[in-house]
Amino acid sequence: MSFNSELTRTDGLLAASVARRRGVSVAAATRMVASAVEQMRRELEANGALNMGGAGTLAMEDGRITYQPAQSQWASPQYLWMPRLDIARISGADHIAVDEDDSVLHLRRARLWRGALRIAASFVIILLVGWAVKVNLSEASKQQFASLWPISAEQEQPAVEQPAMEGDADAPMTLLLPQQPEEVEAEVAPQLDGKYCVIVGSFTSEAEAREYINSKPQQTLGILTAGSRCRVYAATAATEAEAYAIASSASFVDQYPNSWVCRR
Numbered sequence: 001m002s003f004n005s006e007l008t009r010t011d012g013l014l015a016a017s018v019a020r021r022r023g024v025s026v027a028a029a030t031r032m033v034a035s036a037v038e039q040m041r042r043e044l045e046a047n048g049a050l051n052m053g054g055a056g057t058l059a060m061e062d063g064r065i066t067y068q069p070a071q072s073q074w075a076s077p078q079y080l081w082m083p084r085l086d087i088a089r090i091s092g093a094d095h096i097a098v099d100e101d102d103s104v105l106h107l108r109r110a111r112l113w114r115g116a117l118r119i120a121a122s123f124v125i126i127l128l129v130g131w132a133v134k135v136n137l138s139e140a141s142k143q144q145f146a147s148l149w150p151i152s153a154e155q156e157q158p159a160v161e162q163p164a165m166e167g168d169a170d171a172p173m174t175l176l177l178p179q180q181p182e183e184v185e186a187e188v189a190p191q192l193d194g195k196y197c198v199i200v201g202s203f204t205s206e207a208e209a210r211e212y213i214n215s216k217p218q219q220t221l222g223i224l225t226a227g228s229r230c231r232v233y234a235a236t237a238a239t240e241a242e243a244y245a246i247a248s249s250a251s252f253v254d255q256y257p258n259s260w261v262c263r264r
Contacts, residue, residue: 003058003067194236196243196263197224200256201232219255224264231262 010033012026019029040058044050044065050058056069203209206223209230213221224231234256237243243261246252252259 003056003065005065005067194238194243196237196240196261197231197233198235198237198243198247198252198256198259199224199231199262200234200259203230203232204228206230224262226262233262234259 012030015026015030015033018024018032019026022029022032024032040050044058044060048060052058052070054070056067059066059068200221201209201212203212206225209223209232212232213219213223219234221232221234224233234252235243235246237246240261240263247256247259247261
């Protein structure tokens with residue numbers, strides 16, 4: 001708290017506060033503040049001192065106003081205007097008794113509950129592990145395992161009983177074997193018995209030509225070497241007309257749309 005006796009003009013903050021508190025206009029609050037200040041000045045001049053309660057004391061010394069703040073135990077100045085509180089002190093014995101009855105007892109109960117829960121959880125885990133082991137062992141006895149060692153007679157699996165068959169037991173039996181797939185003869189390249197070949201592909205090496213032929217296992221194809229090129233042909237003919245007839249047929253065009261005729 002501080003006081004400046006040189007200040008003679010108001011900033012309006014006090015009047016605005018009074019206006020909000022009393023619910024009046026700022027002009028009316030300004031007149032109220034001026035009236036209260038004038039009354040305080042007359043009392044100060046008459047008595048030489050003015051007691052403002054918790055705000056402190058004003059005094060008149062040699063025509064100058066001095067200020068003395070009031071004694072207060074509050075740490076913050078904003079609480080200087082509040083009345084003093086009387087708080088009853090709790091003795092040490094009462095504090096210990098309350099702590100023993102409430103806090104310590106509650107803590108002990110919490111520890112007992114935690115210990116009981118841990119023991120119960122341990123029993124549950126043990127039961128689950130035992131059940132899992134028992135199930136695994138019972139299922140393992142029903143399984144067949146491979147072994148690197150000869151199996152003794154006692155360890156052999158029980159014979160599976162064959163279903164009874166009608167008819168004479170001494171009658172000859174016929175074993176039906178699954179039909180074996182017929183061997184497919186390897187495709188043979190068409191013979192170069194004509195002067196004209198129907199070419200279906202041209203490659204820079206024989207390896208590329210072989211790869212192309214392997215990609216069409218259902219077709220009969222051959223390789224014709226011409227200079228640095230390896231040409232794959234699908235048919236030969238004695239005359240040019242016959243070769244063009246083969247190349248222009250519908251079935252051949254469907255398989256090889258980019259074929260052409262070459263003379264050897």
